[in-house]
Amino acid sequence: MAQFTTLTARLAALPINDIDTDQIIPARFLKVTDKAGLGAALFADWRYHADGSPKTDFVLNQPAAQGAQILLAGDNFGCGSSREHAPWALTGYGFRAVVSTSFADIFRSNALKNGLLPVVVDAATHAELLDLAEEAPTAALTVDLAAQTLTLPGGHTVTFPIDGFSKTCLLKGVDELGYLLGFADQIAAYEAARP
Amino acid sequence: MPQTLFDKIWSRHVVAQEPEAPAVLYIDLHLIHEVTSPQAFTGLRARGLRVRRPGQTVATLDHSIPTFSPDLPILDDLAAKQIQVMEANCAEFGLRLYGLHSPNRGIVHVIGPELGLTQPGMTIVCGDSHTSTHGAFGALAFGIGTSEVEMVLATQCLLQRQPRTCAVQVDGQLGPGLSSKDIILALIAKIGVGGGTGHVFEYTGPAIRALTMEQRMTICNMSIEGGARAGLIAPDETTFEYLAGREFAPSGADWEAAVARWRQLPSDPGAAYDKTVTLDASALEPMITYGTNPGMGLPITGRVPDPDALGDANQKLALDKALKYMGLRPGQPLLGQPVDVVFIGSCTNSRLSDLRQAAALFKGRKVAPNVRVLVVPGSQVVKRQAEAEGLDKIFLEAGADWRYAGCSMCIAMNGDQLQPGQYAVSTSNRNFEGRQGKGGRTFLASPLTAAAAAVTGRITDVRTLLA
Numbered sequence: 001m002a003q004f005t006t007l008t009a010r011l012a013a014l015p016i017n018d019i020d021t022d023q024i025i026p027a028r029f030l031k032v033t034d035k036a037g038l039g040a041a042l043f044a045d046w047r048y049h050a051d052g053s054p055k056t057d058f059v060l061n062q063p064a065a066q067g068a069q070i071l072l073a074g075d076n077f078g079c080g081s082s083r084e085h086a087p088w089a090l091t092g093y094g095f096r097a098v099v100s101t102s103f104a105d106i107f108r109s110n111a112l113k114n115g116l117l118p119v120v121v122d123a124a125t126h127a128e129l130l131d132l133a134e135e136a137p138t139a140a141l142t143v144d145l146a147a148q149t150l151t152l153p154g155g156h157t158v159t160f161p162i163d164g165f166s167k168t169c170l171l172k173g174v175d176e177l178g179y180l181l182g183f184a185d186q187i188a189a190y191e192a193a194r195p
Numbered sequence: 196m197p198q199t200l201f202d203k204i205w206s207r208h209v210v211a212q213e214p215e216a217p218a219v220l221y222i223d224l225h226l227i228h229e230v231t232s233p234q235a236f237t238g239l240r241a242r243g244l245r246v247r248r249p250g251q252t253v254a255t256l257d258h259s260i261p262t263f264s265p266d267l268p269i270l271d272d273l274a275a276k277q278i279q280v281m282e283a284n285c286a287e288f289g290l291r292l293y294g295l296h297s298p299n300r301g302i303v304h305v306i307g308p309e310l311g312l313t314q315p316g317m318t319i320v321c322g323d324s325h326t327s328t329h330g331a332f333g334a335l336a337f338g339i340g341t342s343e344v345e346m347v348l349a350t351q352c353l354l355q356r357q358p359r360t361c362a363v364q365v366d367g368q369l370g371p372g373l374s375s376k377d378i379i380l381a382l383i384a385k386i387g388v389g390g391g392t393g394h395v396f397e398y399t400g401p402a403i404r405a406l407t408m409e410q411r412m413t414i415c416n417m418s419i420e421g422g423a424r425a426g427l428i429a430p431d432e433t434t435f436e437y438l439a440g441r442e443f444a445p446s447g448a449d450w451e452a453a454v455a456r457w458r459q460l461p462s463d464p465g466a467a468y469d470k471t472v473t474l475d476a477s478a479l480e481p482m483i484t485y486g487t488n489p490g491m492g493l494p495i496t497g498r499v500p501d502p503d504a505l506g507d508a509n510q511k512l513a514l515d516k517a518l519k520y521m522g523l524r525p526g527q528p529l530l531g532q533p534v535d536v537v538f539i540g541s542c543t544n545s546r547l548s549d550l551r552q553a554a555a556l557f558k559g560r561k562v563a564p565n566v567r568v569l570v571v572p573g574s575q576v577v578k579r580q581a582e583a584e585g586l587d588k589i590f591l592e593a594g595a596d597w598r599y600a601g602c603s604m605c606i607a608m609n610g611d612q613l614q615p616g617q618y619a620v621s622t623s624n625r626n627f628e629g630r631q632g633k634g635g636r637t638f639l640a641s642p643l644t645a646a647a648a649a650v651t652g653r654i655t656d657v658r659t660l661l662a
Contacts, residue, residue: 015509015512016512016516017509017513018389018488020627022628022629022630023627026629026633028608028633030231030258030259031230031271031276033234045629045633050633074509075509079389080324080419080625080627081338082324082340083230083231084234084322102389105422106340110341113343114342163217165217175342176342177238177242177346179354180353180354183210183211183219187247187352190221191248195456
């Protein structure tokens with residue numbers, strides 16, 4: 001799995017609540033059998049006109065958002081379907097972290113397995129980041145996973161929560177399946193003891 | 196200490212638990228389909244892994260397959276390839292696949308219960324968020340991502356943090372013209388689409404006990420739309436009666452032993468939940484959504500809310516955006532709103548009883564002019580049962596389309612979809628922007644409310660047609 005230690009990058013703001021995975025990647029793009037190339041379909045219906053040309057008013061099509069690696073989203077980001085294509089599309093586009101006040105359970109779990117860091121901040125910090133995105137759209141933020149901090153361009157630093165297990169997996173780039181395979185003996189013993 | 200149904204299932208499936216780490220949770224039944232599994236098999240091959248317990252994974256085709264006869268060629272090359280890949284993966288890893296021509300093929304959450312694979316006390320997962328459906332049997336069932344599909348294939352286990360519990364107490368009883376879809380839409384309208392995040396619901400109370408298994412499945416199915424990864428209903432005589440005699444249900448002495456075990460599952464008196472929500476079924480009207488998430492729902496005689504009346508700026512923005520997409524005005528009634536399409540199907544409402552309800556309304560009536568009606572059974576078994584009862588003839592005579600089993604217009608990745616700007620009343624589970632086709636506009640409702648819209652051409656209070 002992709003390692004995550006620190007990231008200094010600019011922000012793209014999509015401050016809408018309850019962005020569902022059908023918006024992150026519409027279902028018609030799920031007819032694939034691999035993970036590659038989904039970045040082009042990220043937010044497809046918000047990003048492109050029917051003829052495929054970009055909608056210039058959408059944040060990812062604006063010059064200031066080019067190269068952004070941190071997405072700022074509204075509450076309950078990633079609700080809806082369990083499609084892991086959502087984090088594949090986000091990382092395929094180039095995002096490494098999503099900042100929100102809350103995340104849907106399955107999306108959070110999928111993101112963590114793909115080196116995409118869900119950063120939960122409180123409403124005040126969220127508002128501050130939104131102001132920043134409007135006033136200084138090309139300013140860079142720094143995410144330090146080991147310290148669990150998010151540092152704004154002015155130097156204001158906030159901490160964010162993450163469970164120790166996911167943090168270690170991300171810092172070392174270790175995937176959960178590797179860890180789980182280490183339990184083969186216990187799994188066999190559990191199966192043997194079942195009625 | 197008294198335990199909840201959830202506590203009992205969880206504690207019996209923890210294989211290992213290291214400090215700080217999530218639990219290693221054993222999975223009894225793994226269901227897979229063509230859309231969220233290919234990359235998991237690729238992962239297995241890359242690591243040189245086999246499927247640990249091939250007998251505990253069951254595959255079907257539902258999401259990307261067309262709902263025309265399986266004898267017709269699949270014109271979408273990508274969908275055809277996805278199906279071929281699924282067939283090849285199942286053959287290579289020795290998994291049972293209810294394939295294109297199987298008499299048991301169907302939507303994964305319809306066939307699991309139908310075959311008796313879904314049983315009380317189990318842990319069940321699938322790369323599909325509506326896996327919560329199986330919770331209707333008192334099984335802990337939840338949707339997972341593709342990385343987790345790979346983990347289950349390789350180890351028959353998942354890493355999971357213990358969720359919190361939320362009791363959803365539903366008192367009273369449903370009035371005429373209402374069904375369990377109205378209960379779950381009312382619940383989600385009350386708590387919002389993030390209301391259950393981090394929790395597992397347990398639905399309790401007299402209104403839940405009175406429901407058939409199929410009606411219970413509709414409720415559990417949409418738990419995820421309230422943010423809860425799983426929704427449970429304690430097993431009872433209704434559950435056992437449904438399961439008895441099904442292909443993969445225990446039989447003979449095993450059946451008696453299983454039922455005795457299952458009777459121990461319901462939450463103990465005095466068991467504590469982290470949260471409780473209550474709802475009065477007697478006070479409900481038929482429910483319908485007006486916006487672009489399942490929490491934007493109303494009693495059918497209600498009026499579209501006004502964004503300016505909302506205090507929270509983000510909520511106002513969300514409602515503004517939703518109404519703009521839906522082409523609706525604040526304060527307008529939904530009754531009388533013209534519709535272009537009616538979809539009756541999906542893992543929420545495509546079972547025999549759903550089709551019977553809709554057919555009862557279609558009988559002796561015609562689909563309104565200029566309305567397209569698609570009725571899609573949840574499985575090939577449901578299709579045959581419906582045809583044996585003559586329901587297909589009722590739908591066809593009314594002017595509806597009668598299809599083969601599949602997810603169809605719920606997910607719009609198989610050829611069945613809305614055109615931009617079209618309005619649909621749909622018995623499915625998601626009204627997200629573009630969910631039923633790019634630019635399509637969805638009103639979620641029960642099969643009865645959908646059938647009422649089909650025959651009148653507008654959003655209609657079905658109770659006025661039942662008199």
